[in-house]
Amino acid sequence: IGSLGQLRAASKGGLDPDNTVASQVISTDVLWSDPQGDAGLAENDNRGIGLLFGPDMTEQFLKENSLRLIIRSHEGPDARIYREDMKSLLGGYSVDHEGQSGKLVTVFSAPDYPQFADPDERTYNKA
Numbered sequence: 001i002g003s004l005g006q007l008r009a010a011s012k013g014g015l016d017p018d019n020t021v022a023s024q025v026i027s028t029d030v031l032w033s034d035p036q037g038d039a040g041l042a043e044n045d046n047r048g049i050g051l052l053f054g055p056d057m058t059e060q061f062l063k064e065n066s067l068r069l070i071i072r073s074h075e076g077p078d079a080r081i082y083r084e085d086m087k088s089l090l091g092g093y094s095v096d097h098e099g100q101s102g103k104l105v106t107v108f109s110a111p112d113y114p115q116f117a118d119p120d121e122r123t124y125n126k127a
Contacts, residue, residue, distance in 0.1 A: 001041075001057050002026060004065045034075050035096040035104055037085030046079065059099040068102035076108050091126050 010026035032050030036042065039054040058070065077089040087094040089108045097104040 001053070001061050004067075031074060034079070035072075035086065035106065036083075046083075055097040055099055055104075058097040058104045059101055062099070062101035070102070070104045071107055072104065073107050075106055076110070 007026060007030065029050050032044065032047050034044060034047070034050065034052055035058065036052040036054055038052075039056040041054070041057060042052040044050040044052050062068065062070065075089070080086050080089055086096060089106060092109045093105055093107045095103055095105050
């Protein structure tokens with residue numbers, strides 16, 4: 001699953017879901033991967049890029065990198081509407097994984113998301 005050292009050494013940037021460049025795999029995976037309720041790793045079919053990672057992967061990463069908390073973003077409330085295994089982001093954040101070594105928290109605090117959609121299609125996040 002990688003380390004902080006590998007992340008620091010990775011090329012920066014990342015691509016949109018319709019492009020892939022091997023030299024940017026780490027930054028692309030960090031940007032487009034999402035937590036899941038099930039253990040292990042799986043293809044991220046919703047995005048078409050990145051992975052889904054379970055609480056066991058979060059626990060392993062926290063432990064191997066001596067961390068207690070991972071704070072992530074880039075997953076809006078609309079992305080969770082059909083994901084029954086994950087908590088809602090309408091309150092602005094969600095504690096997605098919690099284990100012996102620490103937590104994974106997703107933050108999404110844009111109250112008028114997506115801002116370019118019709119008003120009846122917006123999520124009106126409470127954060």
